[in-house]
Amino acid sequence: MRRALRLVGALVLLAAALLGGAAFFVWRAVTAPGPLAEPAQVVIPRGGTETIAAVLRERGVIRDARLFALAAYLTRGEGPLRAAEFLFPAGASIREVLGVLREGRPVLRRLTIPEGLTARQIAALIERTEGLTGDLPPFPEGAVLPETYAFAFGDTRASVLRRAIAAMDQALAEAWAQRAPNLPLASPREALILASIIERETGVAAERGLVAGVFVNRLRRNMPLQSDPTVAYAVGQGMPLDRPLTRADLERDHPFNTYRNRGLPPGPIASPGREALRAAVRPEATDFLYFVADGTGGHAFARTLEEHNRNVARWRALTR
Structure with a gap:
């Protein structure tokens, strides 16, 4: 009997040793x-x-x-x-x-929506962003705030879009609350429309306030805005044109043609960024009524049509 007990004890000790060795081996392998x-x-x-x-x-x-x-x-x-x-x-x-x-x-991925894209361009950007899933709901022009949005792999396109729309709603509300007095703008939507035109007119940050001032001056005088980007939006149906505007384009009967129609167009022509929104509601005080490209990436501003025509002539000479 004692021999049997000693044998069992020995087997138990051996099993424990084997298990302990195996556990040590596994632990060592798992932590290596x-x-x-x-x-x-x-x-x-x-x-x-x-x-x-x-x-x-x-x-x-x-x-x-x-x-x-x-x-x-x-x-x-x-x-x-x-x-x-x-x-x-x-x-x-x-x-x-x-x-x-x-x-x-x-891991958080990032989607950057640049300023000045149209709804169709933004939709294409979101659709091809790797890591997002699901269908993209339709959304109106100017509804999305250009910004960088973080997302995790597998997030839905709809969820990113909702955040971008909410961001624009907030940015527009904040800008409208800080608007200058006596603006010829009746609502936040009109500010959004003007901001979209400003965004498409200039990529020079220092010029946004001046461009806004020109358009505000024209609205106050009931002058047509004569903004080329609004015509390009009409001709391109929300996508960039791959050619210069023609005289036929400028004479085209279309609600977004601000050469033929006075006042703001019926809707935004792109998604403006925060700075363009601020410029629209707090334009620079100026008596400029005209501007044209100056060949350096910026614009030459003018108070009179005569001065503007000279600037146009210089621009045409540079482009020949």
Whole structure:
């Protein structure tokens, strides 16, 4: 009997030693540095542990998919493995990889919408942005604020669009609240329309207030705005023209043709940025009524038609 007890005890000790050795081996393997030579962003798909392990193995984050699956099972009490895009540090051990999958923050991608794009251009930009999912709802011209928006892989296009529209609503409300007195603008929408024209007229930050001042002066005098970008918008149907405007374009009967129609066009012609919005509601006080390109990327401003015609002649000489 004593011999039997001693044998059982010996077997128990041997089993414990084997288990302890195996546990030590597993722990050592799980905490050893991984194969990543440099940090890597990896999209982790929805699925079971085997699917995740296969992706990590393929991307070189781990060496042994079976060891990863075993470690995930043994530590399952620490939480589920999440599907998202994660950044894994160089040399990350399996233990560290599991920590990233359970507790790490997903990688944030960025979508930049430049100032002055039309709704059709913005829609095309959002549609081709990698990492976004789902259909893009239609949205009106000028509804989106040009800015950089962060998103996680798998976010919907609709969610990014909602944020961009909310940002424009807020920016326009803030600008309208700070408007100068006695503007010839009846509503925030009219300010948005004017800002879109200013945005398309000049890319020079220092000129926005002057351009706004010219258009405000013309509105006060009931003069046609005669803005080329409004005509280009009409001719291009919301997309950029690949040619100069012609006289026939300027004479075309269209609601957005500000050569034929006085006042503001019926809607925005692009999405203006914050600075163009500010310029529209706080234009520079000036008596300029005209401007034309000066050949340097900016514009020459004039108070009289005679002075403007001289500036036009200089511009035409430069373009010959």
